[in-house]
Amino acid sequence: MPKLTTAVVDDHPIVIEGLKTLLANEDNLDIIGGFCTGTDLLAYITDHSLDLVLLDVTLPDISGTELCLKIKEASISTRILILSNHTERSIIMQAIQNGASGYLLKNSSIDELRHCIAEAVKGNICYSKEVMEIISRPNKNELQGVPRLTRREKEILALIAAGKTSQIIAQELFLSPLTVDTHRKNLIQKFGVKNVAELIMAAAQQQML
Structure with missing residues (x-):
């Protein structure tokens, strides 16, 4: 079975070296090297194919979550595993x-x-055991359950979601902008959120739109 060409991306060179040493004896992996920035990794992917990327979330030039998108754009077949301290x-x-x-968390x-x-x-x-526990804990919105809305609130919610301003909603529903x-x-x-986007x-x- 051919080995998986693998790269490690982390902003700490010592973590890269540690992972390379740790995985050096794995039969199915060929560690080609490590990168400290997303830019370096993307430059490499342009000319070389990679089967697997072990990726940290915190990088100096781009977040690991954003980098996932870019890696997949450049090479859809590359598998990405996140190795991070972010919980x-x-x-996730x-x-x-x-x-x-x-x-996976770095203490996996x-x-x-x-x-x-x-x-x-x-x-x-696949997730490490700790990450599975984090995911299975319901978040705040889920714990509160579905908020109960009046008919008017449902109408206004739909219009907000359609990108309409309070002024326009007020005109459409014959209300004052202040009421809206x-x-x-x-x-x-x-909904227990901070702004309209949330x-x-x-x-x-909650499938209310």
Whole structure:
């Protein structure tokens, strides 16, 4: 079986060296080297094919989650496993959404890493045990359940999602802009979000749009 050409991307050279040493004896891997920036990795991918990238989220020039998209644009067949200290659920989900095949914390065991590499090669998505626990914990919005909205709030939510301003919504519904703004504030509060962008995202997640 041909070995998987593998690159390590991390902003700490010592982590790159450590992973290279750790994985040097793996029968199925051929570690071609390490990169400290996303730019260096993308430049390499332009001319060389890579089967696997072990990628950190924190890089000096681009976030690892964004880099996932760029790697996949350049080479759809390259598998990406995130190796990070970040434990935020939103970062984990973003990485997977952007094309990563798995997410492990840096304190994972070599066995967990081996298992995730094997799963990624099969086309599956794999997480280390700790990451599985983080994902299975419901986030704040899910715990609150679906907010109860009045008929008017539902109308206004749909118009906000359509990108209409309070002024235009007020004209369409024969309300004062002030009333619309009050509804807007109530919606943001009910969904427990900070702004309109988050409101639309939360409403879409709850399948209310």
